[in-house]
Amino acid sequence: MIKNEDIWDGESDLHGGQNEGGETEMVKTCEEEIHRWLKHVKRRYIDVPARRCEQLAMVGLRRGRARMKKYQGEGLSETNSLPSQGFKTSVHSLQWCLKQIGEMWNATSKKVITREEWEKKLNDVKIRKEDMNKLVMNFLVTEGYVEAAEKFRKESGTDPDIDLATITDRMAVKKAVQAGNVEDAIEKVNDLNPEILDTNPQLFFHLQQQRLIELIRNGKIEEALEFAQEELAPRGEENQSFLEELEKTVALLAFEDVSNCPVGELLDVSQRLKTASEVNAAILTSQSHEKDPKLPSLLKMLIWAQNQLGEKAVFPRINDLSTAKLEDPPV
Amino acid sequence: MDSSLTLSLSHTNSDTHDLIGTYFLEQWRLKSKAAVRKSESVMGVSENQFLMEIDSEECEEEKEELPTELDTLNSSGGFSIVGSDKLSVRYPNVNLHGHDVGVVQANRAAPCKRLVYYFEMFVENAGTKGQVAIGFTTPAFKLRRQPGWESNSYGYHGDDGLLYRGQGKGEAFGPAYSTGDTVGGGINYASQELFFTKNGTVVGTVFKDVKGPLFPTVAVHSQHEVVTVNFGKHPFVFDLKAYEAQERAKQHSTIEKLSIPQNASYGIVRAYLQHYGYEDTLKTFDVESRSTLPPISFVQENGFAEDISVYSLNQRKVLRQLIRSGQIGDAFGKLRELYPQIVQDGTSAICFLLHCQNFIELVRVGKLEEAVLYGRTEFEKFYKLGDYDDLVKDCAALLAYEQPQKSSVGYLLGDSQREIVADAVNAMVLSTNPSVKDSRECLHSRLDRLLRQLSACFLAKRTFNGDQGEGFHLHRILNSGRKG
Numbered sequence: 001m002i003k004n005e006d007i008w009d010g011e012s013d014l015h016g017g018q019n020e021g022g023e024t025e026m027v028k029t030c031e032e033e034i035h036r037w038l039k040h041v042k043r044r045y046i047d048v049p050a051r052r053c054e055q056l057a058m059v060g061l062r063r064g065r066a067r068m069k070k071y072q073g074e075g076l077s078e079t080n081s082l083p084s085q086g087f088k089t090s091v092h093s094l095q096w097c098l099k100q101i102g103e104m105w106n107a108t109s110k111k112v113i114t115r116e117e118w119e120k121k122l123n124d125v126k127i128r129k130e131d132m133n134k135l136v137m138n139f140l141v142t143e144g145y146v147e148a149a150e151k152f153r154k155e156s157g158t159d160p161d162i163d164l165a166t167i168t169d170r171m172a173v174k175k176a177v178q179a180g181n182v183e184d185a186i187e188k189v190n191d192l193n194p195e196i197l198d199t200n201p202q203l204f205f206h207l208q209q210q211r212l213i214e215l216i217r218n219g220k221i222e223e224a225l226e227f228a229q230e231e232l233a234p235r236g237e238e239n240q241s242f243l244e245e246l247e248k249t250v251a252l253l254a255f256e257d258v259s260n261c262p263v264g265e266l267l268d269v270s271q272r273l274k275t276a277s278e279v280n281a282a283i284l285t286s287q288s289h290e291k292d293p294k295l296p297s298l299l300k301m302l303i304w305a306q307n308q309l310g311e312k313a314v315f316p317r318i319n320d321l322s323t324a325k326l327e328d329p330p331v
Numbered sequence: 332m333d334s335s336l337t338l339s340l341s342h343t344n345s346d347t348h349d350l351i352g353t354y355f356l357e358q359w360r361l362k363s364k365a366a367v368r369k370s371e372s373v374m375g376v377s378e379n380q381f382l383m384e385i386d387s388e389e390c391e392e393e394k395e396e397l398p399t400e401l402d403t404l405n406s407s408g409g410f411s412i413v414g415s416d417k418l419s420v421r422y423p424n425v426n427l428h429g430h431d432v433g434v435v436q437a438n439r440a441a442p443c444k445r446l447v448y449y450f451e452m453f454v455e456n457a458g459t460k461g462q463v464a465i466g467f468t469t470p471a472f473k474l475r476r477q478p479g480w481e482s483n484s485y486g487y488h489g490d491d492g493l494l495y496r497g498q499g500k501g502e503a504f505g506p507a508y509s510t511g512d513t514v515g516g517g518i519n520y521a522s523q524e525l526f527f528t529k530n531g532t533v534v535g536t537v538f539k540d541v542k543g544p545l546f547p548t549v550a551v552h553s554q555h556e557v558v559t560v561n562f563g564k565h566p567f568v569f570d571l572k573a574y575e576a577q578e579r580a581k582q583h584s585t586i587e588k589l590s591i592p593q594n595a596s597y598g599i600v601r602a603y604l605q606h607y608g609y610e611d612t613l614k615t616f617d618v619e620s621r622s623t624l625p626p627i628s629f630v631q632e633n634g635f636a637e638d639i640s641v642y643s644l645n646q647r648k649v650l651r652q653l654i655r656s657g658q659i660g661d662a663f664g665k666l667r668e669l670y671p672q673i674v675q676d677g678t679s680a681i682c683f684l685l686h687c688q689n690f691i692e693l694v695r696v697g698k699l700e701e702a703v704l705y706g707r708t709e710f711e712k713f714y715k716l717g718d719y720d721d722l723v724k725d726c727a728a729l730l731a732y733e734q735p736q737k738s739s740v741g742y743l744l745g746d747s748q749r750e751i752v753a754d755a756v757n758a759m760v761l762s763t764n765p766s767v768k769d770s771r772e773c774l775h776s777r778l779d780r781l782l783r784q785l786s787a788c789f790l791a792k793r794t795f796n797g798d799q800g801e802g803f804h805l806h807r808i809l810n811s812g813r814k815g
Contacts, residue, residue: 113791121791125783126361129750131805132603132778138809139600140616148616155609155648157655157746294808295596300589302781305788305803312795318784321595324777326784 113315115328122326133158135295142284142293144171162289166192170283177276182211189279196286203282205235205242209249210275213266216252224253350770351762352680355755356722359684362742364725395444398437398547398562411435411551419559422458422551432462433551434474437562440544441467441518443799446578449517449571450547451528451561454489457509458556463489465516467525467545478548483541486550487514487527487534494527494537505534513568516547520800521578531568542797599778606776608647608757642764647757654753655746657696659689662756673759681759683713687726688752691743694729703730 113121137158140149146167149160169192176185186207189196197204208231215224228250236243248263255261265271281291299321306317314329360366400417411433412421422433441448452465466478466486479486479495486495489508493501508514508529515528518539526536539545549558561567597620604613646669653662663685666674674682686709693702706727713719725740732738742748761773775783782805789803 111795118787121787122780122783125786125790127779127782127786127805129358129754130747131809132776132782134809135778135805136600136603139596145616145619148612148619151615152604152609152612155612155651156607157750293596295599296591297583297587298785298808299591299595299599299781300586302785302788303589303591304586305785305792309788309792309795313791315791318781321591321781322598322777324599324780324784326780 111313112329113313115316115326118316118326130158134161135298137161139293139295141167142290144174144280146171162287166287170280170287173283174276174280177207177210177279178272180214180217180272182207182214182275185279186211189283192283193286196282200282201235201239202242203278205232205239205245206275206278208232208235209245210272212249213252213271216249217267221253349680351755351758351773352684354774355684355751355758356680356719358751358754359722359748362747363721364728364739365721367739395442396439397442398439398450399564400438400562401435401549401560402438414559418561418564419455419557420549420551422553422556424554431552432475432477433556434468434472434476434478434548435550436468436472436474436546436548437560440470440546443518443520443544443797444793444802446521446801447517447519447571447575449515449567449569449574450563451513451515451567451569452549453513453559453561454508454510455557455559456555457489458551458553460553461490461507461509461556462550462552463508463556463558464495464550464552465514465527466495466548466550467516467518467541468548469541469543469545472546472548477550477552484548485525485537485539486548487516489514492534494535496537504537505529515567515569517571517574518545519578521582523799528569531570533569533574542799599781602777605641605644606757606761607754608644608651610644610648613644642766643760647760650756650760651753654688654756655749657692657749659685659692659752663689666756670760670763672763673756678712678716681755683719683722684752684755686710686713687722688749690726691729691748694735695744699730706730 133152133156137149137152137156137160139145140152141160141162141164144167146164149164149167152158153160153164169188173185173188173192176182176188186197197207212224212228212232215227228246232242232246236246249266251263252261252266255264259267284291302318302321309315310317316326316328318324319327401413401420403413403417412423413419413435414421417438420433420435424431437450441450452463454463457463462477464477464479464486466484468478468481468484472478472484473481476484477486477488477495478484479488479497479501480499482497484495484497487493487504488495488501489512491501492505492507494504495501505527506529513530517526517528518524519526519536522536523539524536525539526533528534547560547562549560551558601613601616604610604616646665650662650665653659653665663674674685676682686705690702690706690709693699693705710723710727714723725743728738728740729735729743732740735741736744758773761767762770767773786803786805789801793800793802
């Protein structure tokens with residue numbers, strides 16, 4: 001409901017726009033500080049406490065127990081000489097002030113966390129050994145180190161989050177693709193769970209595409225053509241992107257020296273690895289398991305978190321993940 | 332814990348034994364009876380139970396008191412009647428005046444060390460004018476005004492569906508709502524936005540420019556209006572879990588775009604296995620990774636760190652196996668034979684850990700008389716030292732129960748207690764390596780250091796952000812993503 005103007009006491013608008021310690025507040029504080037400094041520069045001309053060297057320059061080497069000048073202005077009126085001195089002092093002061101402002105600005109925009117403070121924070125963190133063990137087990141299992149996972153279960157008492165037997169089957173499929181035995185791989189996937197390929201038309205297409213690539217690689221041109229027309233073309237009709245990929249693959253046949261043609265990368269090992277990792281991911285998903293290990297994501301998260309904090313503060317960082325060495329912030 | 336730990340960390344290499352021993356004693360203390368009791372007393376038992384219902388794991392480290400009911404002491408005088416359940420509000424009068432709004436805040440501010448806070452309000456009766464509202468207000472809010480009318484307050488109003496934030500006029504926002512509707516108000520600390528829902532759907536978001544605490548607030552302003560609030564005791568109409576998952580996915584996709592060196596994870600896992608002396612796993616891991624396609628070409632460029640953790644790998648493996656299988660006497664023997672300097676000082680923390688474990692193993696197999704004798708001969712000197720009395724008490728308490736594993740000191744019989752002792756011995760052996768300059772290197776594996784850095788970054792960032800937002804919870808991350 002709109003606030004009734006008759007009874008509005010106007011108070012809220014007086015308070016309006018204020019917030020509790022927001023960023024605008026900080027900018028305002030900074031501006032105020034700078035103004036204060038600038039005022040200080042003007043004032044400094046006459047009423048700033050005189051420094052020893054300036055004093056000496058102005059009054060010469062006067063000895064004795066003379067009273068120290070309290071203010072610059074006093075010195076000026078007393079000697080009434082060296083008219084440029086005051087000017088020089090103010091330039092000097094201004095430079096000094098600008099440096100102060102610069103430092104202050106750095107200080108307000110980024111806090112510096114010293115190594116000592118940071119190490120205290122690191123020591124306060126509680127990381128459970130069991131959780132680290134789980135993280136390592138998750139890596140072994142997801143990446144398919146089945147024997148190592150079994151050993152780790154025994155040595156650390158950590159239970160894997162998946163039946164280890166299923167890793168063996170999954171790795172067999174992955175290896176078949178990596179070795180170019182795509183037909184074998186498809187059979188194995190269907191043995192594992194026929195729904196995997198039924199529910200992943202893209203994966204199935206990529207496996208068939210890989211099969212075509214292997215036929216071309218092995219110089220079985222006739223077989224390759226037949227396979228492309230009978231198995232792949234109908235699928236291409238269902239999906240525009242499949243068709244494009246099919247055309248690209250068939251283009252391999254048009255070049256004598258395939259290793260040196262625009263679509264030559266399809267024959268590269270990396271294409272096999274790509275297909276293998278796709279089928280690996282699909283099997284993991286079908287087993288209600290995440291397709292990627294958690295550790296790489298955590299490492300990325302570390303980089304992200306350091307960058308995020310880096311916007312607000314300067315602190316010791318870990319720049320090299322492989323050594324995990326804490327590096328002091330650049331001064 | 333902090334003071335003793337930092338104190339010992341500031342010592343030099345001569346205090347190696349103390350440093351490592353003390354560190355693992357602190358690891359133990361985190362699980363000890365005293366630690367558990369302390370965390371219970373901080374929360375108060377009933378509150379604790381309430382938190383447990385919401386999410387047992389998440390609240391473990393960040394216990395914040397949640398709004399649970401409406402504040403009856405500080406409500407707007409005669410213009411609202413809060414029900415005896417402290418969860419419903421009724422407007423008793425015929426409204427005449429803009430100052431006569433019945434506004435009620437929750438008993439506590441919305442918790443902020445999290446991703447999202449959310450509560451709901453059900454409009455039981457929209458009364459004669461339907462001037463109900465839901466929103467957020469600061470502690471200084473005047474309790475005779477609609478949320479949103481005053482500065483530093485936000486309100487989604489039922490009669491016009493407008494959003495009010497600090498001005499008399501509202502802005503186009505969502506649909507109006509009335510009798511039978513459920514509306515919700517939420518704070519997204521990641522995006523620093525407030526959002527409101529109607530019947531389970533988000534209707535809009537607005538930037539949160541107030542940095543300080545915000546109280547969930549509801550208002551009634553015409554005759555017969557009745558609303559009830561739900562601070563999470565009952566399931567929400569809105570799917571909060573899905574919303575949180577969606578917000579996390581947003582963050583996750585930003586993070587996934589970052590790149591890390593290939594094989595970084597591989598190297599960290601390998602170093603972990605080395606550090607803790609999981610030698611069998613390490614060997615198999617190496618064999619298996621050689622057969623992967625493409626074979627992992629892990630350059631061992633980080634010589635120094637590598638050397639330290641390769642040191643006495645086999646001996647460390649054997650010691651771990653002995654401790655993990657409860658053969659503490661044999662582990663002691665092995666240490667005396669191979670690393671006498673570790674067990675030289677019979678009153679050191681490492682000896683204390685081993686003696687306790689031996690006692691625990693005797694209790695486990697039911698040799699209680701033997702345990703009593705063992706305790707009498709070994710514990711006395713530690714008890715006199717005074718540093719260990721809390722832990723000695725925990726051990727001794729095992730004798731008091733017929734079924735000690737079900738008692739408050741049952742944690743001692745768990746696998747993780749053996750693990751602490753095994754890890755302590757492992758670190759001690761590592762520190763006997765003459766090339767170790769600073770025994771702190773022996774405490775943490777690389778993985779450990781990376782996770783600490785990650786967690787510290789999250790916490791420091793939150794401190795800069797007015798204590799708002801999520802911490803880093805490895806436990807939750809480990810348990811996420813498992814379907815079915």
